Amino acid sequence: MGAVTDEKPHHLGHRQRLRERFMSGGAASMPDYEVLEMLLFSALPRGDTKPLAKALIDRFGSLADVLSAPPERLAEVKGVGDGIVAALKLVREAGLRLTRAKALNRPALSSWAAVLEYCQAAMAYENREQFRILFLDRKNTLIADEVQQTGTIDHTPVYPREVAKRALELDATAVILVHNHPSGDPNPSRADIEMTKKVVAAAAALGIVVHDHLIIGRGTHSSFKSLGLL
CATH class of the missing domain: 1.10.150.20 (5' to 3' exonuclease, C-terminal subdomain)
Known part of the structure; x- marks a missing residue:
């Protein structure tokens, strides 16, 4: 034994x-x-x-x-x-939820690092494009964020009037547009630039400001404002 x-x-x-x-x-x-x-x-x-x-x-x-x-x-x-x-x-x-809590209900433009951290966490590793909108109030405080559309690996349909309409519903006076590139390359395409122009025009007609359009890659991003495209 x-x-x-x-x-x-x-x-x-x-x-x-x-x-x-x-x-x-x-x-x-x-x-x-x-x-x-x-x-x-x-x-x-x-x-x-x-x-x-x-x-x-x-x-x-x-x-x-x-x-x-x-x-x-x-x-x-x-x-x-x-x-x-x-x-x-x-x-x-x-x-x-942790990264979102750091950004929500805070002035987005003075808490830019927290906004970017949240967008990276939420979108950088998605295998399909998402178009997300960050809604801001009169003090530029982030009051809501929503995914408006989800598309394919390299395209997301965006409807400028729907962006402006949703901002009005939330009583937002400004927005930040965000979408991801699953390829990891955050450089804006010609289609991205043209779509942004249309959203800016639709929003401006209703008194809503588009502060920026961020494209999220893996560990990197591009900003239309920084690139002089907005």
Whole structure:
């Protein structure tokens, strides 16, 4: 009869070591796959999460890409079920709400870094174009943000009159237009420039100011105002 042992699976010690590193201030130096390992602890209370974390990073490229991936693509990775998809999407939603809270109900033009951080978090890793509007009141305080349209990988239909109409409904006196380029290149296209001109004209007819049009790429952006296009 073999001897009884209290030895615990090696992954339990690994989990504890990761937690200790994280809590002792080492989070910034942890690679993406280790942060993802920890995120998976709650969804996979037993077993080693490292292989799945590495598989997800290998498939999508980075932690940000994993968190932003569509549920159906996440589910293509062996070992990923509904619980893991829900856990990853919950983390992304929490991050979006944090960055949004930093920007909402604050003067947008003097809190520009917070506005950009939110737009990057919300749109940079989307695989389809989105056209988002940030609505401002008379004090240029950000009072609402809405995705007006979602398009394809390289085109989003925009209806200038609808932009102006929605601003009136929210009692906004100014807007900031935002859309993403899934390619990662934030340079405006000719279509982007022409569309912006039409939105500016429709808004001006109703006394609404377009402060800027931001194009969001991955970790970068362009500003129509800075480029002299607005």
